[in-house]
Amino acid sequence: MPDNAPSANESIKHDSNFLRGTLKEGxxxxxxxxxxxxxxxxxxxxxxxxxxxxxxxxxxxxxGLEKAYSFMIRIRVPGGxxxxxxxxxxxxxxxxxxxxxxxxxxxQAFQFHGxxxxxxxxxxxxxxxxxxDTIAACGDVNRNVMCNPNPHLSSIHAxxxxxxxxxxxxxxxxxxxxxxxxxxGEKIETSEEEVEPIYGKTYLPRKFKIAIAVPPSNDVDxxxxxxxxxxxxEDGKLVGFNVAVGGGMGMSQGNDKTYPxxxxxxxxxxxxxxxxxxxxxxxxxxxxxxxSNRKHAxxxxxxxxxxxxxxxxxxxxxxxxxxxxxxxxEFSDNGDRYGWIEDERGRFHLNLFVQxxxxxxxxxxxxxxxxxxxxxxxxxxFRLTANQNLIIANVSAAKxxxxxxxxxQYKITDSHRQSALRLNSLACVALPTCGLAxxxxxxxxxxxxxxxxxxxxxxxxxxxxxxxxxxxxxxGCARPFLAEIxxxxxxxxxxxxxxxxxFAGQRLSKLYRQSVRAxxxxxxxxxxxxxxxxxxxxxxxxxxxxxxxxxxxxxxQGPDFHLNLKPEALAAR
Numbered sequence: 425m426p427d428n429a430p431s432a433n434e435s436i437k438h439d440s441n442f443l444r445g446t447l448k449e450g451x452x453x454x455x456x457x458x459x460x461x462x463x464x465x466x467x468x469x470x471x472x473x474x475x476x477x478x479x480x481x482x483x484x485x486x487x488g489l490e491k492a493y494s495f496m497i498r499i500r501v502p503g504g505x506x507x508x509x510x511x512x513x514x515x516x517x518x519x520x521x522x523x524x525x526x527x528x529x530x531x532q533a534f535q536f537h538g539x540x541x542x543x544x545x546x547x548x549x550x551x552x553x554x555x556x557d558t559i560a561a562c563g564d565v566n567r568n569v570m571c572n573p574n575p576h577l578s579s580i581h582a583x584x585x586x587x588x589x590x591x592x593x594x595x596x597x598x599x600x601x602x603x604x605x606x607x608x609g610e611k612i613e614t615s616e617e618e619v620e621p622i623y624g625k626t627y628l629p630r631k632f633k634i635a636i637a638v639p640p641s642n643d644v645d646x647x648x649x650x651x652x653x654x655x656x657x658e659d660g661k662l663v664g665f666n667v668a669v670g671g672g673m674g675m676s677q678g679n680d681k682t683y684p685x686x687x688x689x690x691x692x693x694x695x696x697x698x699x700x701x702x703x704x705x706x707x708x709x710x711x712x713x714x715x716s717n718r719k720h721a722x723x724x725x726x727x728x729x730x731x732x733x734x735x736x737x738x739x740x741x742x743x744x745x746x747x748x749x750x751x752x753x754e755f756s757d758n759g760d761r762y763g764w765i766e767d768e769r770g771r772f773h774l775n776l777f778v779q780x781x782x783x784x785x786x787x788x789x790x791x792x793x794x795x796x797x798x799x800x801x802x803x804x805x806f807r808l809t810a811n812q813n814l815i816i817a818n819v820s821a822a823k824x825x826x827x828x829x830x831x832x833q834y835k836i837t838d839s840h841r842q843s844a845l846r847l848n849s850l851a852c853v854a855l856p857t858c859g860l861a862x863x864x865x866x867x868x869x870x871x872x873x874x875x876x877x878x879x880x881x882x883x884x885x886x887x888x889x890x891x892x893x894x895x896x897x898x899x900g901c902a903r904p905f906l907a908e909i910x911x912x913x914x915x916x917x918x919x920x921x922x923x924x925x926x927f928a929g930q931r932l933s934k935l936y937r938q939s940v941r942a943x944x945x946x947x948x949x950x951x952x953x954x955x956x957x958x959x960x961x962x963x964x965x966x967x968x969x970x971x972x973x974x975x976x977x978x979x980x981q982g983p984d985f986h987l988n989l990k991p992e993a994l995a996a997r
Contacts, residue, residue: 428716436462437564437626442599442618443469451605457493457541469565469627470602471558472497472544475537479856495544496857497522497536498561499551503571503588503636504532504808505817506556508799511806513554515796518783521547526792528781530850530902531633532644532808533561533568537857548606559602564628566595566706570644571636572655573807573815575765575773583662584636584655587695591634591702597623622703622710629713630721632706633672635810636665642755642929644810645903647671647686650723651705653698654689656751664694666750669705669735670727673900676719677862677914683985684905684932685724690736691747704742712738728982758906758929759848759889760811763838771804772819774827777842780851780866781812794834801826812850844889845880846873850903854896854913861896863913868942869894872911875946876953883957890966891927894919905932908967909949917942923952924976927965932985934976 436445445466450459459467464474476491484492499514506514514534518526523538539547548558561568571588574581598620603609620627637646638655646652650672653665671687693701705723712730714721727735740746765773778791785792795814799806804818819827830836852858854865873892880886893907898920904910906929910922918939925933940948956969964972971978979985 430715431718431721433465433564433718434626434715436465440466442601442620442625443597444599444601444605447601447605451541451545454542456490458490459541467495469560469563469597470606471500471548471561472539473562475857475859477856478859478861493541494537494857495539495541497539497544497547497551497558498529498568499534499536499556499558500561500568500592501533501556501808502569502592503585504573504810505585506534506806506808508802508804508806510554510556511799512796513550515792515799517547517550518792524784524792526783527853528778528783528808528812528814530781530810530812530852531568532570532810534808535853537853545606549608552607557602560596562631564630564632565597565623566592566628566632566634566702568592569595569634569636570649570810572638572641572644573809573817574638574641575761575767575775575807575815575817577638577657578767578769578771579660580638580655580657580662583695584638584653587653587698588636590699594699594703595622595706597627622706624710626715628706628710629715630718632709632723634702637755639753640756641761642758643760645758645906645929647929648673648684648903648906649687650709651702652687654753656692656753662695664692664748664751665698666692666753667701667747670724670732672722672724673903673905674722675898675900677898679719680983680986682719683983684900685728685981685985686930686932688727688732689750690732690739692750693747701743701747704739708735708738708742755928755930757889757927758811759891760809760813762847770821771817772821772824773807774816774819774831775809776814776816776836777847778813779846779870782866783814788835789837790834791836794830794836797834798827798830801830811848843873843877843880843886845876845885845892848889848891849873850893850907852895852901858896860899861913862915863896863917863919864942865894865896865902865911865913869911872942872945876949879946879950879953883954885953885957888966889927891925903929907933908965908970909933911945914939919945921945921948924967924970924979926967931967932979932981933967934979935986936970936976 450463473496480492521543522536527535569588569592571584633649634651635644635649636653648671652668668687668689673684675682709723762775807815807817851866851869854861891907892909893902893904894911895902896913907925911919921937922933923936
């Protein structure tokens with residue numbers, strides 16, 4: 425770790441008395457809708473962010489009013505599986521205390537937006553009453569653990585889901601602050617010093633993300649995570665996991681020392697050792713991550729700075745043994761499988777497309793109400809996908825006709841009516857609530873997709889999947905740097921355009937054009953799509969074509985991500 429002074433956040437964490445700070449006092453202060461700057465950092469560990477409606481900033485400033493503050497609350501859902509009872513409570517909270525929408529995130533979690541400070545405690549308390557929580561949904565800790573929702577292999581899914589829950593439980597902070605502040609837990613008076621057995625007083629240098637994939641599907645974008653487990657299935661049995669480390673999407677605009685990075689596969693571990701391995705990787709990052717520069721504090725930079733061989737040697741030392749050699753696996757895609765699917769037990773699963781992960785009612789499409797009515801009769805579960813979509817899962821044969829009737833009644837669109845381009849799209853929230861957003865994403869991508877659908881229709885590509893993603897800033901919450909077409913907000917109404925990502929999430933994209941106006945995105949892409957339709961090879965994906973046709977170079981890892989290397993230069997390297 426660099427010898428520079430610790431960042432301000434390190435002092436905030438150290439002095440917070442294990443994430444308590446002055447949160448209780450700040451919540452009780454009715455003179456403002458906000459909390460202090462230090463407590464805003466601590467609140468993230470409890471699962472919430474302070475935000476304001478940026479659409480209203482100018483007008484409120486003119487009126488001499490403080491910003492329209494509210495809070496985003498994120499609910500951890502390990503593996504993305506929720507019961508119908510939990511869905512109904514999330515619905516009640518969204519319509520009673522938030523902004524009448526449920527947001528499905530790209531990490532299989534629920535989000536509420538628009539919760540005012542006076543409702544923050546009651547909302548979190550009610551979340552806990554239905555056996556869910558918000559602790560560690562944000563902050564410098566392990567976040568929500570993802571896993572493939574895989575309705576095809578129900579037995580394997582049950583095992584990977586159980587592991588996701590076990591890892592999540594094991595890496596959850598042990599501080600009593602969460603229960604004291606949000607659940608009116610009794611403050612225990614003791615002479616013994618409180619400890620965090622895994623994290624310590626200053627927790628991790630930065631956030632930490634874990635995902636579990638079940639090949640051939642890479643729907644969790646496993647290589648975008650700090651730690652990844654890739655299931656190895658032999659003769660129908662889960663025998664263990666290939667382990668990958670050092671992935672992460674975020675970077676800072678104009679800072680060449682920050683960059684997206686794919687995780688490196690380092691070996692294989694049996695199922696029984698996966699939780700232990702997760703802990704040791706977290707401990708290694710806790711001890712060696714950069715605590716002086718938060719923009720350089722993710723595990724990907726620790727590995728890039730010290731080298732992968734150093735990391736593997738250190739991990740061997742932390743574990744006390746060496747990982748086995750990695751097994752051979754292959755991924756085919758990183759999208760969802762839509763429509764009804766029957767598994768080997770005779771249970772049915774319906775994967776629904778949810779534009780931008782936003783579950784709400786409109787006059788033409790009462791999705792929120794329809795899903796509420798389905799939850800009242802559903803005898804299975806709901807699965808949130810990493811692509812912001814929803815699976816009505818484990819439907820019995822007896823219940824399927826009733827659920828189909830409700831789908832029809834509430835006009836819940838069959839996914840086959842959507843273009844393959846739209847079905848493979850992602851967008852982050854961006855404006856108006858995200859404080860980091862430089863441009864629109866969720867509110868703009870649907871309109872852009874409508875424009876591009878005219879292009880793909882004209883060239884016979886309606887049913888050809890192309891991954892396309894948009895974020896309002898370079899932090900990469902919708903993983904745009906893995907998309908075949910990625911748009912990254914640079915300024916209001918302007919985007920950097922990236923091309924050439926791998927269809928299975930196995931390759932980073934490359935910068936194609938900088939600072940393109942929103943109205944210029946279709947004219948920029950139209951000739952590329954036309955050329956792809958004319959000249960592609962049999963089965964060739966759009967990202968692969970962009971590299972073969974010379975529009976972008978194949979991306980390399982680490983700082984070289986920023987280099988504009990031509991294919992011949994890459995070959996020379």
